[in-house]
Amino acid sequence: MTEKKTIKKSSLDELFKKIKSGGKRILAPVDKNGKILFEEVDSPGSVASDYIQTTLSAKDAVLPRCEEMLRFKTEQSAVAIEENFNTPEPTVIFGVRPCDARSFAVMNAVYTKEYPDVFFKSKIDNTVVIGVSCAKSDEYCFCTSVNGSPGSTEGSDILLTPINTDNYLAEILTDNGKAIVSLAPELFTAAGNEDKAKSLADVKIQFDVKQLEKKLPGIFDSAVWITQSLRCIGCGTCSYVCPACTCFDIQDETDGSKGVRLRCWDSCGFGQFTLHTSGHNPREVQSQRWRQRIMHKFSYQPDQLQVVGCVGCGRCSRACPVDMNILQHIKDILEAQ
Amino acid sequence: MEEKNVYQPYLMRIASIIEETPDVRTFRLEFINESEGKNFKFNAGQFGEYSVFGEGESTFCIASSPTRDGYIECTFRKVGRVTKALASREVGDTIGFRGPYGNIFPIDQWKGKSLLFVTGGIALPPLRCVIWNSLDLRDNFKDITIVYGARSVQDLVYKHELEEWGKRGDVKLITTVDPGGETKEWKGEVGFVPVVLEKASPLSANTIALLCGPPIMIKLTLPILTKLGFSPENIFTTLENRMKCGIGKCGRCNVGKYFVCKDGPVFTFAQVNQLPPEY
Numbered sequence: 001m002t003e004k005k006t007i008k009k010s011s012l013d014e015l016f017k018k019i020k021s022g023g024k025r026i027l028a029p030v031d032k033n034g035k036i037l038f039e040e041v042d043s044p045g046s047v048a049s050d051y052i053q054t055t056l057s058a059k060d061a062v063l064p065r066c067e068e069m070l071r072f073k074t075e076q077s078a079v080a081i082e083e084n085f086n087t088p089e090p091t092v093i094f095g096v097r098p099c100d101a102r103s104f105a106v107m108n109a110v111y112t113k114e115y116p117d118v119f120f121k122s123k124i125d126n127t128v129v130i131g132v133s134c135a136k137s138d139e140y141c142f143c144t145s146v147n148g149s150p151g152s153t154e155g156s157d158i159l160l161t162p163i164n165t166d167n168y169l170a171e172i173l174t175d176n177g178k179a180i181v182s183l184a185p186e187l188f189t190a191a192g193n194e195d196k197a198k199s200l201a202d203v204k205i206q207f208d209v210k211q212l213e214k215k216l217p218g219i220f221d222s223a224v225w226i227t228q229s230l231r232c233i234g235c236g237t238c239s240y241v242c243p244a245c246t247c248f249d250i251q252d253e254t255d256g257s258k259g260v261r262l263r264c265w266d267s268c269g270f271g272q273f274t275l276h277t278s279g280h281n282p283r284e285v286q287s288q289r290w291r292q293r294i295m296h297k298f299s300y301q302p303d304q305l306q307v308v309g310c311v312g313c314g315r316c317s318r319a320c321p322v323d324m325n326i327l328q329h330i331k332d333i334l335e336a337q
Numbered sequence: 338m339e340e341k342n343v344y345q346p347y348l349m350r351i352a353s354i355i356e357e358t359p360d361v362r363t364f365r366l367e368f369i370n371e372s373e374g375k376n377f378k379f380n381a382g383q384f385g386e387y388s389v390f391g392e393g394e395s396t397f398c399i400a401s402s403p404t405r406d407g408y409i410e411c412t413f414r415k416v417g418r419v420t421k422a423l424a425s426r427e428v429g430d431t432i433g434f435r436g437p438y439g440n441i442f443p444i445d446q447w448k449g450k451s452l453l454f455v456t457g458g459i460a461l462p463p464l465r466c467v468i469w470n471s472l473d474l475r476d477n478f479k480d481i482t483i484v485y486g487a488r489s490v491q492d493l494v495y496k497h498e499l500e501e502w503g504k505r506g507d508v509k510l511i512t513t514v515d516p517g518g519e520t521k522e523w524k525g526e527v528g529f530v531p532v533v534l535e536k537a538s539p540l541s542a543n544t545i546a547l548l549c550g551p552p553i554m555i556k557l558t559l560p561i562l563t564k565l566g567f568s569p570e571n572i573f574t575t576l577e578n579r580m581k582c583g584i585g586k587c588g589r590c591n592v593g594k595y596f597v598c599k600d601g602p603v604f605t606f607a608q609v610n611q612l613p614p615e616y
Binding site for chain 1: 340341342344345388391393394414416417420427429430433551577578581582588589594613616
């Protein structure tokens, strides 16, 4: 049962102190020369104040862009494998947008169901998510079209909604959330009948994601994939900024006799992603790769894992160097033959 | 770490090396940790990630039969960074192996049936596992026919085993090399696999066909099998999409709603025909 409380914005300073002295680091959105990025902070003073969406999501905290999955030492013909590396740091991520908080469900579905991935799991199990609802949105946002909302509680342990200039409504959603409140219960006051909805951005539903899922298998051979991707340069930026993209590459690096095996973010937008040793490539051209991106997120993942692989954050559209707008493209796909 | 790291390979000792062709090698691998070896079980059709520490991992099938305990074998062609590094290893060296991954050939369900293996070049290794598995349980099956081709005599893999199968009275082996690939001493057929298969015309009644080869061979052989009376449900293959993790996470072997690594690699052509053509 969700508990509703209020907390003064000015009390966050004290709350951050308590969290830190409780042994957790705090990651929060910080303004780095105009880019809003999650960084470790000591106090709310460092947290960026005015932004619609962070430039990158907090995915990096649980699925780093490059992380060790093996450590080894080679000595002539023998190999020794090291244990106890890549251990998680107890973390509170503050200021996660509700769309991004929903992306943890996609990552969980990929990484914790079959063959649980211990590196992801240990990080997510040591992470508390304090979400902050969206009071503003822009033309790229479409969370409501993919089952989310600017005030969605899904994926957050505590969701803060700014109900006026001085106060947040705090929805305490999980045991992890309760544990944070119990660090400084005096900072929280029982909520009255605060109207959360009036503090939220108005994000209109722009397409029916169920209808999209139904339609996609039938338009695999449509010309729409070619038309839309003619200007795609295959840079992979869309995957890089996506909070729900989870595909990765595995590479070894060595320093003398010591070495590591690394898992690094990868993208289905790259031609090498599927290139066989023989030279055969099942997805030879960019239109096939663009189709894979849409199919995987909106057809295959709903089918395989019962999650939509897109949370409507709009980052791929904002960051695309050739201005491919996913929202417009989805609308066109829904019209395609 | 309390929980198991699914990416941590078993350490394997190279027990023996066979040079099949100038660029193809077969390794016999034994578990360095004996209890890991005792607990290791797999079935025909499964694969693994083989690694040279410091170079990376590469995906191949397990080419030996699950009926042979105490070791696994893999056969690979020296092509990329990892396979080149593998090929430079020597007997006694340590390499890594993760697996077994993927689904299996349902050979338990094929009791009383005949088996037809049709394969070419470096695609024999995944079927060699099934061939030895069925030969080790020979009484379970009726006729066993193997049609195997390569570009040239030099490119045939498992030459000693081909000789052994050829001598057995309970296996019908047809080997062929592409025109121009024969030597003076060559006693097998000369011609492409589909042509040789059609000439041999094996019976399709109560028979399972296992087809594995380069895309062009598959494309030209399928119509022949159909002509011989095989239904897509009775033709099995193993898909070989590029993989990294082998366990349905890294994303690259995704074809439609399936991952080749986890939902395959073994598919019937009835299933393959339902897939988007991305394999």
